[in-house]
Amino acid sequence: MTTLLAALALAIVPPSIPAPAKELPAQVPPAQAPSDLAPVPATPASPIAIVAVQPFTIAQPYRHRFRKDGAEFTSGHLLVVRAETGFVQPRQVAEPVLCVGSQTAERLWSDPATGLIVAIVPSWIERAKDGTERAGDPSTDLAWFASPELPERVDAAWIAAERARAETARATGGMRKASTREIVRHERLDAASQDALIARASELLPDPAAR
Amino acid sequence: MILTQASASSLIATALLSTMPAFAQCPGDLDATGLVDGADLAVLLGAWGCTGACPGDLDKDSIVDGNDLGLMLAAWGACPPTTPAAEAALAAVTLPAWPWASWVDTYNANGSVGIAIDPGQHPSLAGRAALLWVIDDRSPTEWAGNATLTDSRASGPQSVTCPSGTIQGNVIALNVTGLVAGSGDAPARGYDLVLDMDQDGTLSPGDLIDGRDGGAGFWWTRDLAALGPYTTATIASHDVNDADIIDSMELERVYYPTNAPGLRPIVAISHGNGHNYAWYDYLGNHLASWGFVVMSHQNDTIPGITSATVTTVEHTESFIAQYATMGGGVLAGKVDVDRIAWIGHSRGGESVTYGYDRLFDGTFTSPSYGLADIKCVIAIAPTDFLGTASANPHAVPYMLLYGAADGDVCGCPDSDIADSFNLYERATGLRHSTYVHGADHNDFNCCGTNDFSGPAGTAIGTTLAQDVAKASILAMIRRSMFDDRAMEEFLWRQNESLRAIGQSSTVTVVREFKPAAGTASPIDDFQANTATTVSTSGGAVNAAGITNLIEALANDNNTTFTWLTSDPWNGAVRNRTTDSSRAGVFDWTAAGSITWSVPASLADFRQARALSFRAAQGTRHPNTVAALGDLDLTVMLRDTNGLERSIRIGTLGGGIEEPYQRSGFGSGAVGWQAEFETVRILLSDLRSGGGAFDLSSIATVQFRVGGADGSAQGRLMIDDLILEN
Numbered sequence: 001m002t003t004l005l006a007a008l009a010l011a012i013v014p015p016s017i018p019a020p021a022k023e024l025p026a027q028v029p030p031a032q033a034p035s036d037l038a039p040v041p042a043t044p045a046s047p048i049a050i051v052a053v054q055p056f057t058i059a060q061p062y063r064h065r066f067r068k069d070g071a072e073f074t075s076g077h078l079l080v081v082r083a084e085t086g087f088v089q090p091r092q093v094a095e096p097v098l099c100v101g102s103q104t105a106e107r108l109w110s111d112p113a114t115g116l117i118v119a120i121v122p123s124w125i126e127r128a129k130d131g132t133e134r135a136g137d138p139s140t141d142l143a144w145f146a147s148p149e150l151p152e153r154v155d156a157a158w159i160a161a162e163r164a165r166a167e168t169a170r171a172t173g174g175m176r177k178a179s180t181r182e183i184v185r186h187e188r189l190d191a192a193s194q195d196a197l198i199a200r201a202s203e204l205l206p207d208p209a210a211r
Numbered sequence: 212m213i214l215t216q217a218s219a220s221s222l223i224a225t226a227l228l229s230t231m232p233a234f235a236q237c238p239g240d241l242d243a244t245g246l247v248d249g250a251d252l253a254v255l256l257g258a259w260g261c262t263g264a265c266p267g268d269l270d271k272d273s274i275v276d277g278n279d280l281g282l283m284l285a286a287w288g289a290c291p292p293t294t295p296a297a298e299a300a301l302a303a304v305t306l307p308a309w310p311w312a313s314w315v316d317t318y319n320a321n322g323s324v325g326i327a328i329d330p331g332q333h334p335s336l337a338g339r340a341a342l343l344w345v346i347d348d349r350s351p352t353e354w355a356g357n358a359t360l361t362d363s364r365a366s367g368p369q370s371v372t373c374p375s376g377t378i379q380g381n382v383i384a385l386n387v388t389g390l391v392a393g394s395g396d397a398p399a400r401g402y403d404l405v406l407d408m409d410q411d412g413t414l415s416p417g418d419l420i421d422g423r424d425g426g427a428g429f430w431w432t433r434d435l436a437a438l439g440p441y442t443t444a445t446i447a448s449h450d451v452n453d454a455d456i457i458d459s460m461e462l463e464r465v466y467y468p469t470n471a472p473g474l475r476p477i478v479a480i481s482h483g484n485g486h487n488y489a490w491y492d493y494l495g496n497h498l499a500s501w502g503f504v505v506m507s508h509q510n511d512t513i514p515g516i517t518s519a520t521v522t523t524v525e526h527t528e529s530f531i532a533q534y535a536t537m538g539g540g541v542l543a544g545k546v547d548v549d550r551i552a553w554i555g556h557s558r559g560g561e562s563v564t565y566g567y568d569r570l571f572d573g574t575f576t577s578p579s580y581g582l583a584d585i586k587c588v589i590a591i592a593p594t595d596f597l598g599t600a601s602a603n604p605h606a607v608p609y610m611l612l613y614g615a616a617d618g619d620v621c622g623c624p625d626s627d628i629a630d631s632f633n634l635y636e637r638a639t640g641l642r643h644s645t646y647v648h649g650a651d652h653n654d655f656n657c658c659g660t661n662d663f664s665g666p667a668g669t670a671i672g673t674t675l676a677q678d679v680a681k682a683s684i685l686a687m688i689r690r691s692m693f694d695d696r697a698m699e700e701f702l703w704r705q706n707e708s709l710r711a712i713g714q715s716s717t718v719t720v721v722r723e724f725k726p727a728a729g730t731a732s733p734i735d736d737f738q739a740n741t742a743t744t745v746s747t748s749g750g751a752v753n754a755a756g757i758t759n760l761i762e763a764l765a766n767d768n769n770t771t772f773t774w775l776t777s778d779p780w781n782g783a784v785r786n787r788t789t790d791s792s793r794a795g796v797f798d799w800t801a802a803g804s805i806t807w808s809v810p811a812s813l814a815d816f817r818q819a820r821a822l823s824f825r826a827a828q829g830t831r832h833p834n835t836v837a838a839l840g841d842l843d844l845t846v847m848l849r850d851t852n853g854l855e856r857s858i859r860i861g862t863l864g865g866g867i868e869e870p871y872q873r874s875g876f877g878s879g880a881v882g883w884q885a886e887f888e889t890v891r892i893l894l895s896d897l898r899s900g901g902g903a904f905d906l907s908s909i910a911t912v913q914f915r916v917g918g919a920d921g922s923a924q925g926r927l928m929i930d931d932l933i934l935e936n
Contacts, residue, residue, distance in 0.1 A: 037619060
């Protein structure tokens with residue numbers, strides 16, 4: 001056996017293991033490539049336009065998850081707005097919170113290509129300085145992007161503070177009102193469930209592929 | 212020779228005794244070279260007439276005389292082996308400088324394996340012929356029961372001649388023809404190596420074996436970036452219809468192996484904000500092909516992390532409850548519900564981390580699974596909304612995958628929310644990070660916005676980034692879920708030294724690795740004894756020739772990456788003020804050093820596998836900018852006898868990577884967040900060349916910088932100088 005193995009003997013040869021390469025120093029820093037992800041725009045800021053509004057009722061109560069103190073609701077509005085790309089592109093860090101009146105909106109879909117955002121706005125009550133109350137209406141009441149934050153962490157006090165900032169900005173010319181020229185007001189939807197509500201909301205998005 | 216000055220010879224003999232090794236296994240081999248030769252005779256004659264405890268008193272009659280000479284002459288020549296075959300590291304890669312070889316264990320199947328029989332450590336073998344056997348990995352018990360050598364190669368054992376002189380240039384190429392990589396689910400197949408000195412085809416005294424005492428001699432590894440051994444199928448969309456999950460978030464996509472035997476572990480994927488559960492086909496198919504059942508679910512990220520965490524934990528529960536019936540029952544009886552890995556991306560990366568925290572805290576419990584079932588958590592560029600207490604991996608094996616060109620969770624200095632490494636620093640278990648230059652946030656899914664933010668021309672694109680992701684995630688899951696040691700080297704070796712076969716050599720990857728607390732002994736991790744003159748372990752720390760040494764919380768304290776002396780931790784976006792991960796930092800423009808005195812309780816390095824530390828270059832510091840490139844330094848160990856061993860870290864495959872050359876958050880010089888990189892020095896490598904250097908009694912560990920010891924100037928953050936057991 002030893003003889004046979006000796007015949008198969010291999011000479012000692014350097015193994016073909018490449019020596020680990022040391023990296024070359026970087027060259028002069030090249031120009032930076034711009035990101036397609038737009039910067040977060042300054043807030044408060046209005047959407048460019050209110051595109052569509054549809055009041056709804058829902059038979060099964062639905063908990064509003066887009067504020068810390070969100071309660072179950074059975075009515076509200078489906079809302080479509082057009083906004084600057086920076087408000088529409090989803091991002092991982094905090095996004096400007098879309099608010100309407102004294103309520104936060106639940107973003108369902110955002111389509112950066114068209115600038116459209118489809119949202120659910122639970123009903124709220126607007127109280128005038130004289131104490132009178134009326135139901136809030138996204139087509140007429142203040143809609144704006146508030147400071148970047150996680151919606152699940154904001155509460156009534158936060159919304160009120162942001163609204164005060166927005167109203168000041170609007171009064172001083174720092175924030176214009178969203179256009180309502182192209183608004184489409186849909187008939188009230190009486191949905192049986194959350195699924196039905198969301199199914200209808202999807203029809204408000206011109207390009208379903210963007211969902 | 213007749214010695215008349217007995218007293219003098221006795222003194223000489225005593226001195227010799229104090230410096231010479233024992234020779235019990237080979238009488239007459241007084242200098243323990245494995246040979247009885249003239250050197251031994253000289254010792255014996257030098258002690259001639261010596262009485263008492265003398266070298267050369269072979270018959271133990273307390274006098275060195277003719278009887279001892281007779282015994283020596285009878286034993287003249289090579290010592291007959293009287294000890295069992297010795298465990299010795301053989302498989303190695305060559306290095307371009309001392310120690311000339313590194314006795315690592317993992318090798319890619321498209322490469323080669325070196326056999327480093329170090330003449331310095333095995334002088335008795337120099338010049339001798341032997342047979343080199345490659346045997347399918349056997350356990351210690353199997354070796355005890357079967358010493359017969361059976362070569363795994365059709366060509367049989369390889370005839371070799373053990374080198375003489377030095378190991379430099381004398382590493383032997385193993386004939387790898389016929390070796391099979393991978394074994395079932397495992398990407399690597401283990402082999403033991405036997406150097407059969409007497410060429411008798413059995414493991415016998417005098418032989419060397421690499422791989423008997425645990426683990427394999429070496430691992431022969433398939434391409435981790437390529438599909439695994441199983442065919443896969445997909446359940447494109449399954450509605451769990453779970454009352455605990457809102458209606459709009461109930462869909463899952465499931466990837467599974469169709470021909471894998473036994474129960475298959477679960478991997479759950481939680482996507483990020485604005486992402487989609489169907490965007491991770493690349494990862495789902497990859498892991499399924501390696502034997503995992505992968506479930507990617509809709510994740511309720513828009514409200515925030517708390518809502519996303521609900522979908523993570525509830526989808527995991529729903530999947531366990533429903534897998535047996537989904538897809539027509541294709542998974543019935545095939546899922547291992549006691550082995551779960553969570554992978555999350557961006558907000559989903561935080562949600563899987565918070566999900567583990569909720570299991571840890573007991574604020575979420577499930578009838579289907581618990582804390583012990585989560586074997587690892589992998590976060591891809593996670594956010595840090597919740598902070599120290601909640602975005603906390605605790606002791607779960609934790610991996611962070613991150614692209615240096617992330618334009619979303621950017622690692623920016625102005626927001627803790629965007630600082631993914633905060634979560635990594637909180638992990639106390641085994642942890643690993645893979646930091647990929649030129650990759651952006653959405654390179655790790657199929658379809659997100661191109662958020663690339665970095666130097667033009669450095670974008671690596673989705674395919675290359677996902678190759679890195681596939682390989683490193685597979686390695687991490689295998690290591691943490693199955694204790695697959697073959698995978699560990701993919702988590703800590705310099706990328707220049709080891710990367711998946713299919714991973715592009717043009718991609719720069721920076722790796723961190725730290726074993727779980729309790730499996731390592733810190734010499735200095737900067738967490739206690741906060742003066743710069745005292746280490747964590749209580750030893751003195753002495754700095755010479757370096758400047759601006761401080762230790763503190765590694766936290767960039769302002770909103771710019773511009774270098775300012777008021778922000779010594781510039782670039783260290785790794786802690787909130789409520790976190791606790793401390794480190795050290797210093798700079799130099801001339802030769803200098805930091806020396807750690809090793810306390811007696813840690814001085815015996817023999818049982819440790821490695822000495823490791825991590826380091827990062829200082830972002831935009833003038834010294835970093837002036838010498839832009841991998842930063843090199845020398846690590847020197849000195850034993851209590853004053854003998855030294857030094858290794859240049861660049862020898863191991865590159866030094867400490869320079870920061871990715873990204874601009875923003877300041878003007879002038881560029882460079883992004885601190886890129887900590889682990890340097891792991893195998894203590895076996897420090898034995899190279901043999902000699903009397905004593906690993907059992909280490910007095911100091913020293914970092915030497917500048918001058919002849921490495922980069923001429925630099926600024927370095929350092930941490931976790933530890934002995935790994």
